Amino acid sequence: MSKVLMKGNEAIGEGAIRAGCRHFFGYPITPQSELPHYLAKRMPEVGGVFLQAESETSSINMVYGAAGAGFRTMTSSSSPGLSLMQEGISYLVGAELPCVVVNVMRGGPGLGNIAPAQGDYFQAVKGGGHGDYKLVVLAPASVQEIIDMMQVAFDLADQYRTPVMLVGDGILGQMMEPVELADEVTLPEVPAKPWAASGLKGRKKPNIVNSLYIVPEDCEELNQRLFAKYDVIAAQETRWEEYRLEDAEIVLTGFGTAARIAKSVVDKARSEGIKAGLIRPITLWPFPSEVYAKAAAHANKFLCVEMSMGQMVEDVRLAVNGKKPVHFYGRSGGMVPLAKDVLAEVKKLMAGGE
Amino acid sequence: MLQEVLIAGFGGQGVLSTGQLLAYAGMIENKQVAWIPSYGPEMRGGTANCGITISDEPISSPLVTEPTTLIVMNRPSLDKFEKSVVPGGLILINSSLVDQKVTRQDLQVLEIPANRIAEELGNTKVANNIILGVLIELTGIVSLEAVVESLKKVLPARRHNLIPVNQQALEKGMQLAKEFKNKQ
């Protein structure tokens, strides 16, 4: 193992290469541009293809082509670019194609700004494009976790034939942290893809990559098949981190950068005698609802910390299901919650304030 | 130990790479480290800054909003960040480039004519490392050895001939800091 200092955006790229991705299609946008920079250099070194598309719309459709041909492939962007990709993501879902889409989120709505934000939570976990569907959504909270999660992302995508989204924010993309990298890379085994449309090559029946189901009965069957798959994913792939949760009276929660801040607040609160704990969803979908339900048995209250006006908090409330109050603290538009402000909120809530 | 350093100046002054050197040295010493730049339009020729957090504990947010040390490489950065330094914190100013004085009274301030000293050492490009030398001597944030080791990692092989002069600059900075401490 080697320990190196690496930028989050570069870690996404290196993680993808180590996961066996050799085809990247993307379009520049801050704050994720170091990722295309990195892959433009790295892909040719490993015999891969880095292609700069003319737009995010094209990027995601190039991914559709590459994924349908049976290859591990990905694209990345930041918030406005993801909005442009939603149509393509819906097609990828409909055609049941595996791929990885990265969103290094920034302040919105509109052109917003390039500062770190988490305002695309709804877009990521509630569908985003048209039609009934879910994406597996991974939310790493450190540069090391980004590297590790890229492997998970590609594996889940192939295993379940579904697009997987990895969400970060401007901080995770831009920051450098130490990461442990294996010196020897063994490329992962990729499951066979007998459905890929890559030329008949002796096969009798053509493979068709398609999301058109003109007969409603057939389209309903597709939806049912997708949701049966989502049930399996929810049962088997839900990931989260618990921290000092066992005896927690107040449970802080958040994902990505917000969770890092909340975690430090847990320690500060504990050092001041407040029994605080943390739930950090690592998969935003499937959402670890049961963990919240369980914690609601002993905790008095929940505080959801986000870099948005409050999006994940809705899922926390659904999970807690009215058993205990769920409070919210957020900063938005590219502002980042400060640990001291979150701690003040915790103290206020513990003192009985609203 | 938790040290949060903000280095601020113009793009092209080596602000970001100096910060990376410091972060790398922290990593070599097995500390928790994070480095984050200002990014976006402002980095294209305008002001540039980066925050470096070095800690014994896991780092929650890498954003340095209340630095324990501010390193100032241009005048606008002093205007912008002086008020953000924690009370009792440290400001290091490259006085070859900044003629303005710190107005706050609750801070430790050191003015270092880094460019002039670097010229005396025969290479103006090592000015930042003179300031870094002052920083490590005054705060003990990382050791000299770790920074020198980091130079080997951060500088490309073809620039390794510059390691001795960079080390000289670090040592010069440390010597200045010692003199400053003795005067206090």
Add this chain to the structure above:
Amino acid sequence: MAKVIFKRPDSLTDKQFHYCPGCTHGIIHRLVAEVIDEMGLQDDTVGVCPVGCSVFAYDYFNVDMFQASHGRAPAVATGIKRCLPERTVFTYQGDGDLASIGTAEIVHAAARSEKITTIFVNNAVYGMTGGQMAPTTLPGQKTTTSPRGREKELNGLPVRVSEMLATLDGAVYVARVSVHDPKHIVQAKKAIRKAFEIQKAGLGFALVEVLSTCPTNWGLSPKESIKWLAENMIPYYPLGVFKEPAEVK
């Protein structure tokens, strides 16, 4: 012993076309399939069909196929070809798909000189969605969204896609053909074959624009449609080769 003098190309399935009587999509499908057969490419070919009347082309071509979102077939084909550079990749697109919503994708696929073949079927109208005005609709032509005829002041003038793409260095072969009579059908097949040969030779992006009919949305009989194409479309969209690499001349 009976001698086969006419058969369905292997690269077409047995499925009956859904196209309207007098529509020339069927002829164009057949020409593409014959070329694939004759060049021995059935095993190697991946096709991309658009959104539009030919959205079901994956049911007809007996090769591996993709169905792309509206206008994005050249991007999808790019993704396939960059993964499988040895395969033959073609897109089959109508004028709403290619010349309107997919303008950016076709221009940039051509500019990158993607080694793909595009069959561009131009019938001057949106078919599947109900006869609306297309970028290729002729001045004065009545459609469901230009009921008074296409007006220059309101809608501007038609896009001549082949001429436009031929200005790009990356577009190495660009030709416009028609399928309104047997002589032109023979010429069209030659152009389509050339566009596939150029891909196999690795020379770059090749596009064949095929002028086509839409009796249903033109409000004409099949016979009248053929006449209308010859008399109205060809003068506006002159036939010919706009770009051709020296290697295949």
